[in-house]
Amino acid sequence: MGLDISAVSKLEPIEVPEDMEKWSDEWYDWESEQDGDVYSLYSSDSFREQAEGMVDGTYITTDDSQSTGFRAGSYTGYGTWRDWLAQSVMNGVLGKTGGAEQMWGSADGGDYGLPFMEIINFSDSEGMIGPVASKKLYNDFRKYENDVMDWMDEKYLTQTPIHSASWRDDEDKPIDKGDFEWFQSQYQEWKNAFRIASDNGVVMFH
Numbered sequence: 001m002g003l004d005i006s007a008v009s010k011l012e013p014i015e016v017p018e019d020m021e022k023w024s025d026e027w028y029d030w031e032s033e034q035d036g037d038v039y040s041l042y043s044s045d046s047f048r049e050q051a052e053g054m055v056d057g058t059y060i061t062t063d064d065s066q067s068t069g070f071r072a073g074s075y076t077g078y079g080t081w082r083d084w085l086a087q088s089v090m091n092g093v094l095g096k097t098g099g100a101e102q103m104w105g106s107a108d109g110g111d112y113g114l115p116f117m118e119i120i121n122f123s124d125s126e127g128m129i130g131p132v133a134s135k136k137l138y139n140d141f142r143k144y145e146n147d148v149m150d151w152m153d154e155k156y157l158t159q160t161p162i163h164s165a166s167w168r169d170d171e172d173k174p175i176d177k178g179d180f181e182w183f184q185s186q187y188q189e190w191k192n193a194f195r196i197a198s199d200n201g202v203v204m205f206h
Contacts, residue, residue, distance in 0.1 A: 001074065001075065002071065002072070002073055002074040002075060002077070002078070003071075003072040003073060003074075003075060003078045003124060003125060003205060003206075004069065004070075004071055004072065004205075004206055005069060005070055005071075005072050005189070005190075005193055005203060005204070005205060005206075006067070006068070006069040006203070006204045006206065007067060007068050007069070007134075007192075007193035007194070007196045007197045007201065007202070007203045007204070008037070008039065008061060008065055008066070008067040008196065008197070008201045008202065008204075009064075009065050009066045009067070009196045009197060009198075009199040009200060009201035010061065010062050010064050010065040010066070010199055010200050010201060011039065011054070011059040011060070011061060011062075011065070011200060011201055011202065012059060012060055012061075012062055013057055013058065013059055013060075014034070014038065014058050014059060014060040015058075016030075016058050017030065022040065034060055035060075036060040036061035036062060036063075036065065037060065037061045037065075037067075038058060038059070038060050039058070039059045039060070039061075039202075039204075040057075040058050040059075041054060041056060041057060041058075041059060041128055041202060041204075042056050042128070043055075043056055043127070043128060043130075044123060044126070044127040044128075046123070047121075047122055047123065047127060049112065049118070049133065050118050050122055050127070050128075050129045050130065050133045051127075051128055051129070051130045051133075052130050052131075052132040052133060053130040053131040053132040053133075053200075054128065054130035054131060054201075054202050065201070066196045066199075066201075067196065068189075068192055068193055068196055070189045070193070072186065072189075073186070075124055075125065078124055079124055079165070080165075081182075081183060081186050082100060082119070082120055082124070083099045083100045083165045084099075084152070084162060084183060085116060085119075085120065085148065085187075086098075086099040086100040086102075086103050086116070086120050087099040087100075087151075087162065087163065088147070088148040088151040088152055089103070089114065089115050089116055089120075089144070089148070090102055090103065091151060092147050092148060092150060092151030092152075093115055093144055093147045093148070093151075094114070094115075099163065099165060100120055100165065101165065103117060103120050103121060104120075104121055115140045115143075115144050116137065116140050116141075116144075118133040118136060118137055119137055119190070122205075123205060124205075125205060126205050126206060127204075127205050128202045128203065128204050128205070129194075129197065129202065129203040129205075130197075130202055131197060131198055131199065131200050131201055131202070134193075134194045134197035134198040134201070134202070134203055135194075135198035137190075137194040138191065138194035138195045138197075138198050141187070141190060141191035141194060142191065145187070145191075148187070149184065149187075152175070152180060152183055152184075153180070155174070155175055156174070156175050156176075156177070156179075156180045159174040160174060161173050161174050162174070162175060
């Protein structure tokens with residue numbers, strides 16, 4: 001079990017034949033006859049802001065669509081990566097303290113303007129992020145990359161423990177080379193996914 005990510009661009013709505021049950025044999029036969037890949041997209045009631053620009057429905061790719069996919073990790077692993085990102089934002093970018101929990105608190109208070117907020121304050125298992133939030137996030141991943149990596153690099157080089165999220169029983173501990181390289185690799189995967197999805201597409205969590 002874990003989190004997989006798919007991103008696709010340049011989606012167009014497609015009309016589904018009436019009275020056809022989704023995921024039936026008839027559905028799969030119809031899907032296989034289409035000229036592109038078919039996606040059924042649903043936003044989360046809890047994260048409507050992230051879906052802006054892409055309404056629920058059935059879509060198809062075009063000849064100009066781009067796509068990518070990657071493994072974000074186990075649910076625990078992705079949670080760790082996301083909290084490290086949040087800590088790098090709070091400490092390395094904003095000069096504050098805290099991590100994901102503090103950013104969730106900001107979102108609960110109506111503040112969605114923080115860097116990377118749309119991914120940090122989002123489901124860790126399912127849902128979609130539409131083109132509007134994807135464009136903002138892609139810009140965040142580009143704009144703050146040096147700040148984020150400098151903060152992580154300092155933690156690695158000085159072997160300063162990174163705080164473990166309070167909902168875990170893990171002790172604070174330094175990151176090793178493998179941790180740092182994994183964080184960097186995942187950062188690039190996410191940046192590319194949001195680049196693609198910002199062009200009338202989506203990033204899908206599944």
